[in-house]
Amino acid sequence: MSLPYLPFTRPSIDEATIAAVADVLRSGWITSGPKVREFEQKLSEMFAGRPVRVLNSATGGMEIAMALAGVGPGDEVITTPLSWVATGNVILRAGGRPVFVDIEADTRNIDLSLAEAAITKRTRAIMPVDLAGLPVDRDRLNALAKRHKIRVVEDAAQSMGAHWGGRLIGSFGDLVSISFHANKNITSSEGGCLVLNDAAEARQCELHRLQGVERFADGNMDATLAGGKYNLTDIAACIGLGQLPHMQQFTARRRQLAMRYFELFDRSLGCTLPVVDLQQSNWHMFQVLLPEGVARGDFIAGMHAAGIGIGVHYPAMHLFTLYRELGFREGQFPLAERVGRSIVTLPLFPAMQDSDVERVCKAMTAVLRVPARRAV
Ligand SMILES: *Cc1c(COP(=O)(O)O)cnc(C)c1O
Numbered sequence: 506m507s508l509p510y511l512p513f514t515r516p517s518i519d520e521a522t523i524a525a526v527a528d529v530l531r532s533g534w535i536t537s538g539p540k541v542r543e544f545e546q547k548l549s550e551m552f553a554g555r556p557v558r559v560l561n562s563a564t565g566g567m568e569i570a571m572a573l574a575g576v577g578p579g580d581e582v583i584t585t586p587l588s589w590v591a592t593g594n595v596i597l598r599a600g601g602r603p604v605f606v607d608i609e610a611d612t613r614n615i616d617l618s619l620a621e622a623a624i625t626k627r628t629r630a631i632m633p634v635d636l637a638g639l640p641v642d643r644d645r646l647n648a649l650a651k652r653h654k655i656r657v658v659e660d661a662a663q664s665m666g667a668h669w670g671g672r673l674i675g676s677f678g679d680l681v682s683i684s685f686h687a688n689k690n691i692t693s694s695e696g697g698c699l700v701l702n703d704a705a706e707a708r709q710c711e712l713h714r715l716q717g718v719e720r721f722a723d724g725n726m727d728a729t730l731a732g733g734k735y736n737l738t739d740i741a742a743c744i745g746l747g748q749l750p751h752m753q754q755f756t757a758r759r760r761q762l763a764m765r766y767f768e769l770f771d772r773s774l775g776c777t778l779p780v781v782d783l784q785q786s787n788w789h790m791f792q793v794l795l796p797e798g799v800a801r802g803d804f805i806a807g808m809h810a811a812g813i814g815i816g817v818h819y820p821a822m823h824l825f826t827l828y829r830e831l832g833f834r835e836g837q838f839p840l841a842e843r844v845g846r847s848i849v850t851l852p853l854f855p856a857m858q859d860s861d862v863e864r865v866c867k868a869m870t871a872v873l874r875v876p877a878r879r880a881v
């Protein structure tokens with residue numbers, strides 16, 4: 506009688522991909538090899554021929570991007586507090602200073618006017634995030650970076666398949682980092698890629714990716730920088746390769762489901778819906794803000810009791826202990842704080858049925874209408 510549990514997201518892996526992974530496992534070569542090269546080639550073709558290197562996570566890719574952008578001790582990097590904490594952490598790990606600025610109320614993305622006003626002589630880079638796959642204005646972003654001669658490290662972790670001005674995110678710009686984490690629109694279980702500017706930068710990325718080691722034909726080797734260990738396995742690359750042919754169809758289906766949410770959503774509940782963007786967003790997530798006064802924990806528990814998974818992406822990171830210890834305080838970024846307190850991610854993934862959207866909307870009405878669920 507009771508319906509199956511509906512998670513907030515689930516990857517779609519086809520049988521051909523599962524068989525291809527089994528072939529990799531049987532091949533005797535399971536770490537970085539031919540599948541990694543093929544994955545990089547396919548991604549590069551998608552991204553207008555720009556060089557692409559795959560990595561074991563987007564976090565690793567952003568750490569390398571920090572090094573390539575020359576972010577070091579004392580350097581400032583401007584970014585949004587409303588992101589996965591990796592965005593801020595990679596700046597800290599490079600020895601840099603995250604300079605947060607508030608978001609726009611409608612897009613929930615970094616406010617570029619505030620970003621421009623925050624630029625100082627120590628600003629090395631700006632790191633925009635396309636929350637839920639809704640792109641930051643790339644025309645304004647890239648013009649701003651050019652005007653002030655700063656680097657752009659796009660935390661495009663959620664942006665696979667999103668567009669700006671008809672162009673695929675990743676196919677233009679400066680350094681672009683995309684994630685293939687299990688929850689992202691295209692997955693390799695874990696993994697990511699960095700889109701680079703030229704062959705020299707791609708070579709530097711390779712060195713950072715694997716201990717800075719250069720190998721020579723005679724079997725000798727040398728190390729020229731203290732690289733890390735960020736290489737992707739052929740097993741993971743094979744999963745990613747199996748996903749790419751489905752990207753357009755995945756995005757189209759996500760868009761349809763988002764439209765269904767807009768159609769069916771009970772507006773009388775007082776939730777704030779995302780902006781309607783059916784052109785450029787990849788609909789990585791469908792996120793609403795709960796009305797002020799509704800305890801998010803109670804809402805999540807109520808939905809869970811109805812068999813529906815709800816995500817939280819994300820609390821404003823400047824209020825985490827690590828960032829408070831650096832001097833950040835409540836009240837500094839009121840819009841990000843308001844969104845971070847009340848945002849919830851509703852189920853949205855390509856294999857979902859239209860009836861699942863109805864189920865979520867009905868459950869929301871039931872859960873939010875119960876007066877006892879309102880915090881005092
Ligand atoms: C997922 C995500 C990351 C990190 O990606 P990983 O591949 O898990 O390292 C970084 N930033 C944002 C905005 C993300 O959504």
